Each structure stands twice: as C-alpha cells, then as structure tokens.
Amino acid sequence: MSADFPDPRPVAPLSCDAFRERVHERDELPASERRAFERHADGCRPCARLLLEVERLDDLLLQWHAPAPAAGAIDDKIVAALRGEGPTASCAETNASLHHFVGGDLEPWLAARVERHLVRCDSCRDHLDEVQHSRKVWLAWRAPDPPEALAERIVRRLEPATRAARRRRRAFDLVFGAVAVPRVAAALVLTSLTLLAIGVMRARGGGTVGPAQQRIEENGDTPIFSYGQPTTIVPLHTPRFEAPAGRSDATDSFSPALWPGEKGSLRRAMHGH
Amino acid sequence: MDDLDFQTLELARAGDLDAYREFVRAYERPIHHTVFRLVGSRFSAEVEDITQDVFIKLFRALPQFDPGRGTKLSSWVFTFVKNYCFDVLKRRRLPMISIDAGEDGATIPIPSRSQGPRDELSSREIQEAIARAVGLLPREQRLAFVLREYEGLAYAEIAEISQCSEGTIKSRIHRAKEALRFRLRRLLFDTEGELP
Numbered sequence A: 001m002s003a004d005f006p007d008p009r010p011v012a013p014l015s016c017d018a019f020r021e022r023v024h025e026r027d028e029l030p031a032s033e034r035r036a037f038e039r040h041a042d043g044c045r046p047c048a049r050l051l052l053e054v055e056r057l058d059d060l061l062l063q064w065h066a067p068a069p070a071a072g073a074i075d076d077k078i079v080a081a082l083r084g085e086g087p088t089a090s091c092a093e094t095n096a097s098l099h100h101f102v103g104g105d106l107e108p109w110l111a112a113r114v115e116r117h118l119v120r121c122d123s124c125r126d127h128l129d130e131v132q133h134s135r136k137v138w139l140a141w142r143a144p145d146p147p148e149a150l151a152e153r154i155v156r157r158l159e160p161a162t163r164a165a166r167r168r169r170r171a172f173d174l175v176f177g178a179v180a181v182p183r184v185a186a187a188l189v190l191t192s193l194t195l196l197a198i199g200v201m202r203a204r205g206g207g208t209v210g211p212a213q214q215r216i217e218e219n220g221d222t223p224i225f226s227y228g229q230p231t232t233i234v235p236l237h238t239p240r241f242e243a244p245a246g247r248s249d250a251t252d253s254f255s256p257a258l259w260p261g262e263k264g265s266l267r268r269a270m271h272g273h
Numbered sequence B: 001m002d003d004l005d006f007q008t009l010e011l012a013r014a015g016d017l018d019a020y021r022e023f024v025r026a027y028e029r030p031i032h033h034t035v036f037r038l039v040g041s042r043f044s045a046e047v048e049d050i051t052q053d054v055f056i057k058l059f060r061a062l063p064q065f066d067p068g069r070g071t072k073l074s075s076w077v078f079t080f081v082k083n084y085c086f087d088v089l090k091r092r093r094l095p096m097i098s099i100d101a102g103e104d105g106a107t108i109p110i111p112s113r114s115q116g117p118r119d120e121l122s123s124r125e126i127q128e129a130i131a132r133a134v135g136l137l138p139r140e141q142r143l144a145f146v147l148r149e150y151e152g153l154a155y156a157e158i159a160e161i162s163q164c165s166e167g168t169i170k171s172r173i174h175r176a177k178e179a180l181r182f183r184l185r186r187l188l189f190d191t192e193g194e195l196p
Helices: A017-030 A031-042 A046-066 A076-082 A091-102 A108-120 A122-137 A149-177 A182-203 A210-219 A265-271 B006-013 B017-039 B040-063 B074-089 B124-135 B140-147 B156-161 B166-183
Strands: none
Touching: A017 A046, A017 B166, A031 A046, A046 A091, A091 A108, A108 A122, A108 B074, A108 B166, A122 B074, A122 B124, A122 B166, A149 B040, A210 B017, A265 B040, A265 B074, A265 B124, B006 B017, B006 B040, B017 B040, B017 B166, B074 B140, B074 B156, B124 B140, B124 B166, B140 B156, B156 B166
8 A cells, every 4th residue: 555545434433452463463464453553653652662672682693693703802781791790681672582491492691681681670570480481381281193004004005105116116127227238239229230231242243142043143044133223034944854764755744643652753853862 | 292312313324224223213292293293283183294304304314314403303303394295285275374364263162061171172172163263373372382382392492493583483483372362262161251
C-alpha cells in the first residue's frame, strides 16, 4: 500500500500484552497486524520504549557471531561488563534476553549485565521466575520411546530392496563388469576387423580363389562370375560319357539301369578312375 | 547423540544391512522423539511409520553422504527428518497456526487447578497441554525449539538443518519460548498472577 493512499480499512486495537507478544516477530507480521502494532507503539509510551530496547537488543544479538576481535581489541564496554562494572541491562533488555539467560546461551558479558540488573529489579526477578518455571514445564514433555523391534522392522523392509539392488549390480557386472569388459571389447574389435577386411576385399575386386573357381580356370573355362566384373553365362563343362566296351551308344544321359553290372561306371566316367 | 564410528558408517554407506542396523539403533530414539514432537499428537499413531520411512530414505541416500565435506552426520540425519516431517504435514494439509491461537488459553486443554504443576508435571493432561502448545508454534519455530530444547543440538547445527543463519535460529527459539510461556501461563499459576 502506497504511503499516499493509506489503507482505509479499520485496524483493531492491540492490547499491551498482544504488543509484547508480537514485538519479537514484528518484521514478519501481516500488513493488518503490522499497522495495529505500529499504531499501538505510537500511542503507548511504555510499549514504544520496549520496542526501542528490543531493537537495541536485536542489534546486540546480531553481533554475537561477528568475527572474534583481535587480541587487545576487545571492546572496553564488554570488559567492564565482565568485571561487573559499567551500565546494567534495562528491564526491556533483561526481559528480552531471559530465555537465553536461563538456557545458558547468553554471551558472558551480556549475562553479566542481566545478572546485575536482576539483583536490583524485583519485577524482572519475577519474570525470571516465570521463565524458569515455564522451561521446567515444557522440559517435562516426554516423547514415547521407539518400540524395541524398530531396527529389525526397518532392516526387514530394506532386505528385498537390497537383494534387488544386488541382483541389478550383478547383472550389470556381468555385462560391464571388470572381467567381462575386456572380453566383450576384444570380441567387438575382432568382429569389426573381420568386417573391415571383407569390405576392403570387395572394394578391390579380389579375394582368395576358391577350389571350384581354380578348377574352372585350370580347365580354360571362363568363370561364371568374378568380383567386380560383369557376369557372363557360359556352358558348364560337362563330361561326356563314353560307352562301355561293347556298347556303341555314347550318351550324356545317365541311367545305371542301362548298364546293369557296371557298378562304379558313373564315378569312372566323371573322374576317370 | 553419539555419531557412529567411521568403519560402521562406511559399511552402512556400502549397503551393509548389519552396519545399518547399528546406524538405526544409534539414531532411533532421537529420530522417533523428534518426529513425535514435530508432527504432533494428531499423528501419534503414525509416528513409528514415519520414523521407518525416514530410515528407509536415509538408507537410500546414505551413499551420498560425504563426511569429508565437514557436515556432521547428525545434522544430515535431522535434515532428512525435518524434510520428511514437513512433507507429511504439508500432504495432510494441516492448517497454518495463527500466532493468536491459544492466546486466551481456551484452545489448550488445561488441567484442573487442584493439580499443582510442580507435583504432577508428568500427568497426562499436562503432557497433552504442552504438546498442544508446542503444536501451535509455526513449524520452523517448532523445529528450532525441539532440536535445541529436547535434542540439545547446537545453534550452528540447527542453522545448517534449517538453512538459515544462527541469528535467525536464536530469534526463532526466543519467539517460540515466549509464545509457549504465554500459552502455558495458566499451567504455571494456581491463582491469578501468582506462581504456585
């Protein structure tokens, strides 16, 4: 909401107690509560003083974690406070730091200031008493202990998942494991080289001559085909069968039944022995 | 809370279930207590299930924990607890708690005045009243308060878990304690304005 156009909605008045409760979380209040808070601080002098003190304390708290000062550079005020000298804490500062004081979390020099104030302020001693009692109350809150078998139940729930993970890991190792990897790699390289060699031979049009082709070449026949050359159809070399002695009909046909008793004639005719 | 020895932690990180059993035994009490206090009495029946789920998640994430980074194991563990509990609260769509809740004391069941809080601090009614009062805290305040007051974690650790500065944590704890003091005020007084 712009400052030129103030929110016209009415603001519910805030009590001093409510103000006191909100003073530590003033920066996080929603807009409507924030306006009520500020309006109360404008109209109530003690609460305005409290707000001022709390803001001062917040500044001090922010200094808690400042880098440690170099030796000899410690603030004189801190040294004086630790010695029990110098100004004591105000009521507002004391009230705002009592929880840390009771919990032992206050810096020693701040605690010394608060202690000296508590010695002479009855009201703040009452407040201290209340803070101590409230702490005693909430520390009495007991949480139930876990059941005895909790660890076993958790491990039992984990076992199937662990087994499945182990199976996955084993399958992975089998394929990509330390032992299998060189074997697989070697097989892949070998296959690649073989394929490459075949490809190169085909590209050159050469290659090893097989026995069938060699025989054809020895007989002076044109091969049926050769790599890289057009295919030519040639008549196959077919042996002529000579008629056995006493038979005059030379024929290409073959029928063992024609020459009964002439076993092996086909083999002899084809191979000459 | 004792951190595990290095060897057990390494075995647990490698997936050894016996080592993880030791891990669970070391952390089951603080985690169970913290879950109970964070999710509140409304889910008290589910605290064990939530604790188990947290441990299952921890087991799966444990290999990612790197002790060399300087993170304490307890901080890392409680970060999981926080995230899981906040997820649970978010999933169940718990209403956001107003800072005014319980201001009049009517929302918190108060035990009868005849019972002196000093004598019967562990009585069931008072336990419920405290649980209710803590449950009314905003969750970030509740987390900081629970980890500090009940688990004794250092401010720096809580800051790491909550991913904010130590100053913010101190401020949250202070606000939580002030709110509790107001809400539990009627537990403290037998008669108006006087301590028992």
